[in-house]
Amino acid sequence: MGEKRTYKPRKPGSGRKKLKPEYNAGENLKEQMDAVVALYNSEMSLQSIADALALNPIKVRKLLITAGVYESDVAEMVQHTFNNYRETQSYKDAVFSTASSLKLSRASVTSYLPYEKGVYFPKEAPVEKISVGAERQRRYRAVRKLRIEPTEEHLWEVVLLYSGVRFKTYSGLPFTYEIRKGRNGQYTKELWIDRRENSKSLAWSSILLALNNIKEVGAVVDRPKALGDIRGVTYIYGIFYRFSMIDVSDKVKEKMMK
Structure with a gap:
């Protein structure tokens, strides 16, 4: 029989090396x-x-x-x-x-x-x-579902997905909104507009009122007031245009593109 070798304990991490250490x-x-x-x-x-x-x-x-x-x-x-x-x-x-x-x-x-x-x-x-592509696809599908069936539930889904996205008002001023959570951890149905410092929130009831005033999804709405005499309607107008719920005239598009 051969000579018995002395046992040497392995150091931590000194196991079999990976054949492809760069593989993940x-x-x-x-x-x-x-x-x-x-x-x-x-x-x-x-x-x-x-x-x-x-x-x-x-x-x-x-x-x-x-x-x-x-x-x-x-x-x-x-x-x-x-x-x-x-x-x-x-x-x-x-x-x-x-x-x-x-x-x-x-x-x-x-x-x-x-x-x-x-x-x-x-x-x-x-x-x-999620990736940018996945986020874009998620928004696209939600907007398409909203246009087919413009319900409150579908609108809220789209509103959540577009939080932090840049919008334009009727006059072309940029703004975003955020949706905050209450003490119970649930989202409060208010949109906080960042257009001005200390600006007030946009009530969900106002958005629903404007939604109900849309006569035809995708139709041209000439001005914000056509959606109703609603507080914050200039922001709702820009949001609905981004969601493809309404269209705007070429003149208004020029303002929004500036």
């Missing part, structure tokens, strides 16, 4: 996700995106779901069912239960779920946690 799965996923979202925002199909990036269309869809910008009835149903099971089951069991409940294969279920590893940006994620 999370960063790679984030790069792929940003690339997919950018192409998706240019209205390319899933197949076209897959061809451009040499990816499988199913992976493209999964990346878009992870980014929080892909929507479909099937995806929503799968994720809702899965999340209900996930409250009491492991990930694997929740996938199996979802597949059984919806009569789908387990592969189909996982294809409609976001990646667990890496970066996950659900719909409820704050804007600072």
